[in-house]
Amino acid sequence: MGDGGKTARRLTLALCVLAFGTPVVAGDVCRDNRVSVRGDWGQAAFTVEVADDAEERAQGLMNRESMAKTAGMLFVYPAPKRVGFWMKNTLIELDMIFADRTGTVRRVHHRAQPHDERPIMGGRAIQYVLEINGGLAAQLGISEGSQLRHPAIDTKAAAWPC
Secondary structure: OOOOHHHHHHHHHHHHHHHHHHOOEEEEOOOOOOEEEEEEOOEEEEEEEEOOOHHHHHHOOOOOOOOOOOOEEEEEEEEEEEEEOOOOOOOOOOOEEEEEOEEEEEEEEEEEOOOOOOEEEEEEEEEEEEEEEEEHHHHOOOOOEEEEEEOOOOOOOOOOOO
């Protein structure tokens, strides 16, 4: 008895290795091309492209026929604001993970449908949006309250600083 926490951590690590091919380990170095996500469900990491200017954010993941399971795109805004996305010219199903200035997830939109022109609103005071393959957020357990870690998130404000 008493090793339930260790068993749960080993199981989470094993699931991350199965899902992503590489484990998330404590002390993992923050890199511009990597977003780590954690919550009471465990941890995961994604290799990302960063869209941090208006042109990159407007293009997003449009016209892409596929995306690796471990990949995504991190949209970075200069300051928190109300943000909305649509799926016009997007060919793959996506999960959209909306986070505030601390990197704390405020909303997850599951399985946004390709070519849908209806706006998907993230809420107020959103500064970061992580897009990953549709269905993956639910599979991993990413939900409101989960935390993102990336160098673009101000270390003084970050819930999980680099």
